[in-house]
Amino acid sequence: MDGAQAKSVSQRVRQGMLTGRFLRNAWYVAAWGEELATGKLLARTILGEPVVLWRGADGKVTALEDRCPHRFAPLSLGHLLEGGQLQCAYHGLEFGADGMCVNNPHGTRNIPSRAKAISYPVVERHLAVWIWMGDKPADPARIPNFDIMDDVPALHVMPLDRIVVKANYELVVDNLLDVSHTSYLHEGILGNKETVESETPVRLDGDDVIVDRYSPNATPPGMFTPFWPGHPPRVDKFSSTRWMAPCYLKLHTGICAPGAPKETGTGYHGIHMLTPEDEQSTHYFFTAVRWGVKTDDETNRQQRERVGKLRRFAFEEQDGPVIEAQQQVLDKARRNLDPVILSTDVGPVRYKHVLERLLAAEQG
Ligand code: FES
Ligand SMILES: [Fe+2]
Incomplete structure (x- = not known):
């Protein structure tokens, strides 16, 4: 440096x-x-x-x-x-x-x-x-527990992928723990205008920070519709994102019929493992494991490729450019910046507190 x-x-x-x-x-x-x-x-x-x-x-x-x-x-x-x-x-x-x-x-x-x-x-x-x-x-x-990847049919695991984001890993964590951006940056794929008004409660589990998000009775986002031939026209969409220090995230997300138990629906476990390359660059390893699979093997085979590409597109071409541009804006800042905090930022704020505490303990 x-x-x-x-x-x-x-x-x-x-x-x-x-x-x-x-x-x-x-x-x-x-x-x-x-x-x-x-x-x-x-x-x-x-x-x-x-x-x-x-x-x-x-x-x-x-x-x-x-x-x-x-x-x-x-x-x-x-x-x-x-x-x-x-x-x-x-x-x-x-x-x-x-x-x-x-x-x-x-x-x-x-x-x-x-x-x-x-x-x-x-x-x-x-x-x-x-x-x-x-x-x-x-x-x-x-080693953080990602056993949801073990002993599952290979067809239910999306390709194991990696991109490099030219930004500090915390900007990537901020992005993943803030599900509200899916309604805008990933509109149509992972969210839509009907999922903006969602409840976003935050829980702590030891040092883990969990952000839930629940969007009842919404049009199903395009990522999920192929998972469920004959899906209801409107669905409850839900996600639960667990941050584990310092930079691993596990996301349980899916859709179900309005008012039905979540387990009756379908979705995937999103797996996001971040490794700092240096202060301004991050290796972003990602994959996903499907749950509630309602399709046959041939359809699963096609979905494995299609959904894998769609997720890479979302991270590399939608999230990536914004995060990298944020990094550049921060680098050029000539005065102290004090970010406005919205209700949807509780998760990112909470994990930073945990991370700061762990860093302080390690570095004295
Ligand atoms: S640099 Fe001389 S043996 Fe490696
Ligand atoms: Fe995103």
Whole structure:
């Protein structure tokens, strides 16, 4: 981060709008499991640090800092040897999965004790590869619970997708925890004018913040209608979004006949996993798992692709440009900005309080 960027971040901290900081002792999604083909290196910046990941012949995933301790060439430019070592492309030092240099082909072949790359704990769970970059022990029990993705028919899981949003992760969380924007930014797809006047109660569950939204007797938004051939002309639309620190969101959403129990309807669990690339960029991993499936397998197959593309369109082409433009406006601000808070902003305000508390506890 250069001086101007640092100033920009600290300015936002003063404004109380963005912390600009990361919780380091937390699990973050480094990649979808399917992104890591055996023997291929994947370079990714996470929490501002360069990381290289690969899946070994035994199926295990390794994550090292993507910086050779010799002359700092990215290790991701190197290649994997048959024994599983990663060989630096520049001068051929070889590293094991624990980051230790195991071969120096030069001179006396002495291996200096500092010849090691940081090795990060990784766990593969819920179709994702989770990485721990904190200084405290990595406890896999702290991986957030996304077991709704496990043991479900593959056709009910939307494609595992990822985009990069050039904005601080908090702006993306703000967007996801504020369902009111769906009536405008995603009009016709995820909301409409009839869903504006919705109740939006906010609950706390430990450190989790849950925002519910209920729109009774509305025209069903286009995302849901193919899920339910012969759906009623009007429906109750509902959503419940759970934020889990620092930046995971689970959304239970759907439609049902007016006044009927929700379980009799159909919808999906939206899964949103955010990983800060740095202070001004976010890896946005997303997918969804359908529930109350009322269609046959062939229809499900078609919907898997169609709904996957529609959700990507909503996030990449509707949310993304607005969020990135917000970031640019914040960066250019020459005075303290004090956002107007609406009733629909209770969720975003609440999670920031929790996040600030967790950050303060971690950073003293
Ligand atoms: S920079 Fe990696 S071996 Fe020299
Ligand atoms: Fe959105």
